[in-house]
Amino acid sequence: MYEAMATVIGTVVTHPAKRDLNTGEQVLTFRLASNSRRFDQATGSWVDNGTLFLTVSCWRRLVPGVEASIRRGDPVVVYGQLRSHEYRTRDGVERRDLEMRASAVGPDLNRCTARIAPRSDSGTGSVAEGVIRNTCHGSSAEQDARVGQGLGETAATVPSASTQSAEPEPVDA
Template sequence: MNTKILITIAGNLVADPELTIGESGTPHAKLRVAVNQRIQNPDGTWRDGEPVFHNVSAFRMLAENAASSLKKGDPVMVSGELEFRAYDKDGERREARRIIADTIGPDLRFGTATYQRAARPVVESEAVVEATGPEATTATGWPVYNVSTKGPVVTSPFGGVLTNDMTM
């Protein structure tokens, strides 16, 4: 049974994100985030508790965007799935945990940020659809939609586009 543990943390980056490209060509960013607990003293003053360090992995566009946007010391928020794994090292059984990130962003409690949408590379064949039926997709696998009718583009096996309009 695979149990998903969703988690959100807020902390500071301990180092710059490390971006690597896997054998399959998938970008992978490794981040290390320190989370400090704030503790109130009996006299009402606050102090930092012991930091807890989290390993974070991000993949694909999230990895590329995190690596180009974030740097050591930045306050961040990370949301994703907590993963546990066990391994043997020098004959000793060890356990590790990491967060597989779904989202990463700056923590705006401590500053401001300007959002810039990343440009998605356009594939030439996206404009031309060679598939038929309601499952027609572009080269990137995204379904093809007609903007004016807000429905899928359905092509006939004999050529031409079928319409969903009923005429009387």
């Protein structure tokens, strides 16, 4: 396993799923697709040049904010510890999977708009009623990730951190 801090820009391709662990902690996970794009001078347009898929796991104070804000199809920026897991399947095939233990998740404001809704200290604040909708258009892989009839109408509401504490949160918080 290799670990490195990284920032990945991409599109959420699965619905975020929250699980309660035996330890009493909660974890929220989703799959992220990050497209590599390049400018094709022959055609004069941008073309997809491969997609990186990884699993993002959110822990502790990040769980309620991501659960209330992020949906499948949303363009996001994720920062955290990138890990490579190497394992062997039941069939004996060696595989490698990428996982990111997120420290921060937010909307990619290059591809959408969002309204900030402060969260209470308990982390159970409500989501703002008048959310600005995502009206951007992305690459073909991003379009494949979107769901529903209004393809460009996914929302991202980002809770801001509590102003009560000036102490930074640990990396694996």
